[in-house]
Amino acid sequence: MRQQGNLIDTDELRTFDAVATKRSFSLAAVELGASQSTVSQRIARLEKRLNRTLVRRTTRMVSLTPDGEAMLIYARSILAISHEARLRFARPGLKGVLKVGIEDEFARTRLPEVLGIFRAQFPDFGLRFVTGRNEHLHDVLRSHEVDVILGKSHSDLASEPGEATLWHEQLVWIGHTSLQLGSSDPVPLVSYLKPSLTRGLAEKALLASDRPWVDAAECSNLLGVLAAARAGLGVMAIGKSFRKTTLAEIPEEAGLPTLGKLAYVVESNAVSSDSAVGAFRAVLSEVAKRSADKEHHDAAALPLG
Incomplete structure (x- = not known):
């Protein structure tokens, strides 16, 4: 039996991934910044390495063979591991403790993923973090109790020094499924205590639509606000991707105004240049x-009609 050589050539795997994604040698060449002949040669070398045909190519189309479909799974996994390894070793080793402030909603949903990635890349580095409302995070940043924060911002507000927007979050109205709200009923509002950026946007939207509301419940933290909403006391505003399955978006029949978007921003002290x-x-x-790519993929997968 002929022994096959090393299968791990990331240039060939990356080219194969591009061809499989684009279903075109010419488009793959454009994406990779290579010539079409180079793309063809890399695919041919990979097929020779495996002793299998991976790609069917005609004058009208490019498709994968069953072996090609199977190899694509391995190729993408290898490329992902290679990317993570480059990230891990391209940065200098870090030791010490980083002090971080994380906004409540992010802390309850995506923080474990962040901590896992950071720990994997910097195993000798410690983290000390606080979670809380946006206003509190800015206070602890200004007092240098933390080095960096992930908080909220709004397009109407001027950017702070050292602030960078990571993504925009669509705000939605949510409440317990048992809550019945007519289009002319006063809105029972569940919100943070003032000052609160999210609460301010919710009240601004209600005022602009001439929709009356009553303060059904107020709390200083997210756990309390969610508890009140889950108890059916009223509706609250929250980022769409942070909505929990125990709460549902309020249907259009309730006539609630559109809330708009908040920006999630990362901000550090202007004097901080720590690696x-x-x-x-x-x-x-x-x-x-990753979250944006997943949201785009999920939206693209929704049936039309």
């Missing part, structure tokens, strides 16, 4: 990109 801060910001950016 650990830059590394944590990079991890946050990576998670934000």
Whole structure:
């Protein structure tokens, strides 16, 4: 039996992934910044390495063979591991403790992913973090109790020094499924205590639509606000991707106004240039990109009609 050579050539795997995605050698060449002949040669070398035909190519179309479909799964896994390894070893080793502030809603949903990535890339580095409302995070940043925060911002507000937007979050109205709200009923509002950016946007939207409301419940933290909403006391505003399955978006028949979007921003002290801060910001950016890609993929997968 002829022994096959090394299967791990990332240039060939990356080219194969591009051809499989684009279903075109010419489009893959454009994406990779290579010539079409180079793309063809890399695919031919990979097929020779495997002793299998991976790609069917005619004058009108490019498709994968069953072996090609199977190999694509391995190729993408290998490329992902290679990418993570480059990220891990391209940065200098870090030791010490990074102090981080994380906004409540993010802390309850995506923080474990961030911590896992950071820990994998910097196993000798410690994290000390606080979670809480946006206003509190800015207070602890200004007092230098933390090095970097992930908080909220709004397009109507001027950017702070050292602030960078990671993604925009659509705000939605949510409440318990048992809550019945007519289009002319006063809105029972569940919200944070003032000052609160999310509460301010909710009240602004209600005022602009001439919709009356009553303060059904107020709390200083997210756990309390969610508890009140789950108890059916009223409706609350929250980022769409942070909505929990125990609460549902309020149907259009309730006539609630559109809330708009908030920006999630990462901000560090202007005097801070620590490499650990830059590394944590990079991890946050990576998670934000993954979330955006997943949201785009999920939206594209929805049936039309």
